[in-house]
Amino acid sequence: MSGTYDSGAEKLFIEDNFPVWKSYNVKNVCTSCAARNYPETKHSPTTSKTMIASPHLFVSFLCLTIFYYASSIILSSIQYNRKTQAFGCGKIKKYRHYDPILGLDFALSMRKAFQEHRWLPWQKELYRDQGVKTFTATFLGSRMIYSAESDNMKAMSTAKWKDFGIQPLRLDNGVTGPFHAIGVSNVDGEMWEFSRNLIKPYFTRDGYSDLGRLKVHTDRLLSLVPLDGTAFDIQPLMQRWFLDTSTEFLFGKTLNSLTYPTKVKISIAMVDVMRGLRARLQMAKLMFLHYDPVWLRNVQTVKDFIDANVKSTLAERSKCIASGNKSSRTDLLWDMVRQVQDPEVLRGQILAVFVPSNDTTSILISNAFYALSRHPEVYSKLRKKVLALGDQELNFEKLRSISYLAWVLNEVHRLYPNGILMVRQALTDTTLPVGGGQDQAAPIFVAKGDIVSCNRYLMHRDLDIWGPDAEEFNPERWREARPMWKFVPFGGGPRICPAHVLVMTEASYVLCRFAQRFEKIEAKDDRPYTAIMRIGPSNMHGVKISAVKDEKATL
Ligand code: HEM
Numbered sequence: 001m002s003g004t005y006d007s008g009a010e011k012l013f014i015e016d017n018f019p020v021w022k023s024y025n026v027k028n029v030c031t032s033c034a035a036r037n038y039p040e041t042k043h044s045p046t047t048s049k050t051m052i053a054s055p056h057l058f059v060s061f062l063c064l065t066i067f068y069y070a071s072s073i074i075l076s077s078i079q080y081n082r083k084t085q086a087f088g089c090g091k092i093k094k095y096r097h098y099d100p101i102l103g104l105d106f107a108l109s110m111r112k113a114f115q116e117h118r119w120l121p122w123q124k125e126l127y128r129d130q131g132v133k134t135f136t137a138t139f140l141g142s143r144m145i146y147s148a149e150s151d152n153m154k155a156m157s158t159a160k161w162k163d164f165g166i167q168p169l170r171l172d173n174g175v176t177g178p179f180h181a182i183g184v185s186n187v188d189g190e191m192w193e194f195s196r197n198l199i200k201p202y203f204t205r206d207g208y209s210d211l212g213r214l215k216v217h218t219d220r221l222l223s224l225v226p227l228d229g230t231a232f233d234i235q236p237l238m239q240r241w242f243l244d245t246s247t248e249f250l251f252g253k254t255l256n257s258l259t260y261p262t263k264v265k266i267s268i269a270m271v272d273v274m275r276g277l278r279a280r281l282q283m284a285k286l287m288f289l290h291y292d293p294v295w296l297r298n299v300q301t302v303k304d305f306i307d308a309n310v311k312s313t314l315a316e317r318s319k320c321i322a323s324g325n326k327s328s329r330t331d332l333l334w335d336m337v338r339q340v341q342d343p344e345v346l347r348g349q350i351l352a353v354f355v356p357s358n359d360t361t362s363i364l365i366s367n368a369f370y371a372l373s374r375h376p377e378v379y380s381k382l383r384k385k386v387l388a389l390g391d392q393e394l395n396f397e398k399l400r401s402i403s404y405l406a407w408v409l410n411e412v413h414r415l416y417p418n419g420i421l422m423v424r425q426a427l428t429d430t431t432l433p434v435g436g437g438q439d440q441a442a443p444i445f446v447a448k449g450d451i452v453s454c455n456r457y458l459m460h461r462d463l464d465i466w467g468p469d470a471e472e473f474n475p476e477r478w479r480e481a482r483p484m485w486k487f488v489p490f491g492g493g494p495r496i497c498p499a500h501v502l503v504m505t506e507a508s509y510v511l512c513r514f515a516q517r518f519e520k521i522e523a524k525d526d527r528p529y530t531a532i533m534r535i536g537p538s539n540m541h542g543v544k545i546s547a548v549k550d551e552k553a554t555l
Contacts, residue, residue: 089445090436095137103138134435140284148458152432154485157493164424175280183352203498209396220258231524233542235366242362243267251309252331269298270358363538367416373523373545383515399508407478413489414460418536422454519550
């Protein structure tokens with residue numbers, strides 16, 4: 001189907017083969033949500049006039065409610081324990097709450113850690129205090145299972161992946177609602193399969209092996225590096241570089257923010273969109289209380305940007321059909337409009353790639369500069385390997401041939417993973433392989449509706465896996481290390497990040513070009529890495545470095 005201009009056939013493909021699009025009617029909104037342009041949430045309708053006949057009636061009503069609530073908690077706990085036994089599972093250690101009903105103590109502690117930019121150290125302390133790698137806690141009324149066991153992450157990603165979903169956490173509860181967006185990163189089942197197939201040809205073809213696409217933006221980036229040894233912050237430059245390469249890749253038109261810095265405002269809006277999405281995800285059952293006008297304004301900015309691109313791409317397609325000409329466009333949106341023409345569907349689908357792509361590769365590369373500028377011996381070794389390739393243009397195969405480059409990037413992924421957590425909700429009663437019983441070795445029971453949060457950050461710094469120097473930046477460890485599922489920066493199984501080869505290629509290319517031109521780089525900021533969370537951690541203080549140009553460098 002892809003690649004045809006037969007609009008009738010394409011319409012059939014969408015409407016008849018995927019009736020799911022019709023069944024998910026975003027216009028079906030409740031009135032209070034509609035007023036805020038939110039999709040239907042699961043809250044029940046409220047009556048506008050609540051009559052309390054008498055204090056007695058009120059007290060009886062209150063007692064009944066408390067009784068009902070208490071008995072349902074006891075019943076569900078009995079049921080849960082029975083099922084744990086029936087499934088042959090061990091008990092999971094429980095977090096000791098002050099507020100076991102809503103878990104407000106836990107939520108407030110997490111909120112404080114966020115506000116103080118201590119979310120990563122807080123994770124470490126939390127697990128250390130529990131003394132185990134898997135435990136349960138209540139988070140705003142939901143039972144959460146926290147785990148830093150790679151076997152559990154592996155099972156959720158592969159053997160048991162159909163038992164766990166993303167959609168209830170991101171779409172059904174309205175987290176991504178203000179976009180009215182349905183796309184690969186917020187749906188499950190048939191809709192996910194459709195969405196993944198829509199982007200698959202794009203990510204699996206060898207488009208990303210064309211490094212020419214990166215050259216012009218990287219030349220611009222390098223031309224902005226001060227040559228007189230002045231300190232500069234490479235993090236915002238990388239953000240602009242990534243915006244330029246990714247807008248070209250996704251929409252066929254670069255924003256050229258390295259040349260026109262004000263264009264970066266869309267990236268800044270996206271960072272705020274992600275902040276809001278994270279807040280909404282964390283509010284869980286209380287998400288309907290989220291109202292943040294700044295966030296909504298930024299959502300609108302991003303929506304307008306996407307809609308303008310969708311509109312012009314659809315118009316270009318119509319022109320091509322009318323004239324019989326072929327377009328030279330090879331971007332993802334162009335690929336998509338050949339398969340789908342509904343602007344709302346297109347917005348959702350392209351957003352679902354734009355959101356997880358935003359500021360990911362750029363942060364990976366900035367984090368690499370952070371580490372390399374503090375480890376001159378590693379930079380110098382990397383440079384030697386790169387220079388050994390000679391003066392010819394870099395290509396995909398050459399980049400892949402430098403194992404040391406892969407080790408450096410692996411080490412950056414390990415210490416600063418972009419996806420800290422893998423969070424899923426159980427769609428059915430199921431089990432995970434470890435974390436139960438006295439020794440934590442028994443399987444654990446996961447009831448339908450439970451939320452499991454697997455922690456990549458802790459796995460990547462686990463002394464049991466990496467040894468006593470787990471906190472150190474040491475690319476040499478990759479000479480021997482074969483961690484398999486203990487190191488999955490891009491996830492694994494059917495929902496693995498579709499862009500993993502693209503990301504590694506782009507990051508490798510930038511580091512190589514930098515190493516070809518600059519003899520040395522030096523850190524210009526002694527403050528410790530203080531992670532603020534976007535999609536992944538980035539340094540709150542930026543990445544301030546200085547660079548010394550190799551006078552002989554011609555590239
Ligand atoms: C440093 C860069 C990146 C890292 C570390 C990363 C990591 C990840 C991880 C861990 C997941 C979740 C996998 C899972 O749930 O098992 C994911 C999903 C995804 N990523 Fe990336 N990613 C990066 C960059 C990108 C870029 C640049 C794009 C797009 C151009 C992208 C597109 C996606 C999409 C669409 C998904 C959802 C896949 C699905 O649910 O089927 N990512 N990524």
